[in-house]
Amino acid sequence: xxxxxxxxxxxxxxxxxxxxLAFTGSQSVREYVADNFRSAGSRTVEGSRRASLLYxxxxxxxxxxxxxxxxVKPADRRTSPSGVFLRYEEDFxxxxxxxxxxxxxxxxxxxxxxxxxxxxxxWWGTYSGRGESFRGGGPGGxx
Amino acid sequence: xxxxxxxxxxxxxxxxxxAAPATAEPLLEPEDATDLAQTLAEAQxxxxxxxxxxxxxxxxxxxxxxxxxxxxxxxxxDPAQCPKGYVIFRGVIDYTSEYEExxxxxxxxxxxxxxxxxxxxxxxDLGLSVDDLLGEQDDKALFDMVGALPxxxxxxxxxxxxxxxxxPPDVPATDRPTNQPGSDFFRTAGPILGFGVFLILAGLFWxxxxxxxxxxxRIST
Numbered sequence: 001x002x003x004x005x006x007x008x009x010x011x012x013x014x015x016x017x018x019x020x021l022a023f024t025g026s027q028s029v030r031e032y033v034a035d036n037f038r039s040a041g042s043r044t045v046e047g048s049r050r051a052s053l054l055y056x057x058x059x060x061x062x063x064x065x066x067x068x069x070x071x072v073k074p075a076d077r078r079t080s081p082s083g084v085f086l087r088y089e090e091d092f093x094x095x096x097x098x099x100x101x102x103x104x105x106x107x108x109x110x111x112x113x114x115x116x117x118x119x120x121x122x123w124w125g126t127y128s129g130r131g132e133s134f135r136g137g138g139p140g141g142x143x
Numbered sequence: 144x145x146x147x148x149x150x151x152x153x154x155x156x157x158x159x160x161x162a163a164p165a166t167a168e169p170l171l172e173p174e175d176a177t178d179l180a181q182t183l184a185e186a187q188x189x190x191x192x193x194x195x196x197x198x199x200x201x202x203x204x205x206x207x208x209x210x211x212x213x214x215x216x217x218x219x220x221d222p223a224q225c226p227k228g229y230v231i232f233r234g235v236i237d238y239t240s241e242y243e244e245x246x247x248x249x250x251x252x253x254x255x256x257x258x259x260x261x262x263x264x265x266x267x268d269l270g271l272s273v274d275d276l277l278g279e280q281d282d283k284a285l286f287d288m289v290g291a292l293p294x295x296x297x298x299x300x301x302x303x304x305x306x307x308x309x310x311p312p313d314v315p316a317t318d319r320p321t322n323q324p325g326s327d328f329f330r331t332a333g334p335i336l337g338f339g340v341f342l343i344l345a346g347l348f349w350x351x352x353x354x355x356x357x358x359x360x361r362i363s364t
């Protein structure tokens with residue numbers, strides 16, 4: 001077999017292998033979270049149409065969020081005092097603190113935006129706002 | 144002579160353009176600065192740690208705020224209001240003109256009284272890069288970096304976490320997510336997919352090229 005044919009076959013073979021890896025190795029964020037964290041059931045927040053899937057992680061929020069983002073690259077991410085939010089094509093993933101680690105909340109985009117409205121509002125969607133002036137902290141100064 | 148005068152005039156114009164003071168605009172819009180200050184104030188109420196931020200752009204103070212005094216005021220730590228300490232985000236951004244060799248630069252320093260203060264490396268672990276302050280979404284970068292400080296303080300064990308609470312039911316129904324992101328598949332698998340296609344095309348091109356060369360040699364002999 002001529003050498004150039006072998007070289008061409010090798011390049012094409014490697015290319016096909018890359019395509020196979022790309023299609024078989026990719027995983028949705030829902031699949032990744034379900035495979036890598038303990039299910040903690042689901043909940044439906046009042047006013048939401050769909051349930052949020054809950055998972056528990058033994059790692060703190062930053063480490064858990066980094067693990068998820070490294071495995072399934074998000075389109076965007078936001079950080080807040082209360083956790084890390086990852087945005088995907090159709091899903092929102094919130095990584096928030098819980099006793100002993102963190103909780104991963106997987107929701108569709110509408111539900112996730114609504115539930116985390118005060119953290120994501122105005123950045124990932126429309127936002128009517130929660131107040132125009134600085135109120136400070138302490139009792140009565142919350143959301 | 145006229146050419147020398149023209150060159151001197153051009154040099155003078157370029158020098159003036161380079162020396163002209165940059166118009167330093169705040170990174171955050173006023174409502175975002177208010178929102179950020181309020182977010183930090185709520186964190187302070189739960190953690191007992193005070194937070195603030197101060198950013199200079201081209202040696203001009205453009206952005207400042209704190210959990211005590213709100214937007215526009217740099218943090219003045221007060222032991223009575225900050226029993227566990229304070230954390231201040233300090234950013235320095237320098238934009239250069241297109242005639243200078245030096246590139247735009249951003250530097251971040253986190254000043255704190257806490258024993259295990261958040262660091263720039265901690266921000267990078269959250270996917271936040273100092274260079275993001277030079278990008279088109281510099282406001283989002285600043286907001287996220289400063290907003291992350293209470294989370295990082297809690298992770299160090301210096302203060303409790305700020306609890307996550309879902310929004311109440313009265314969120315306006317008209318507010319919805321926008322700017323639908325692109326395909327998750329192509330974002331994750333795009334590089335290896337592109338490399339695979341490149342290899343296949345390279346192999347086919349190599350085969351066609353070499354056969355074309357062989358065809359040319361046969362004709363010439």
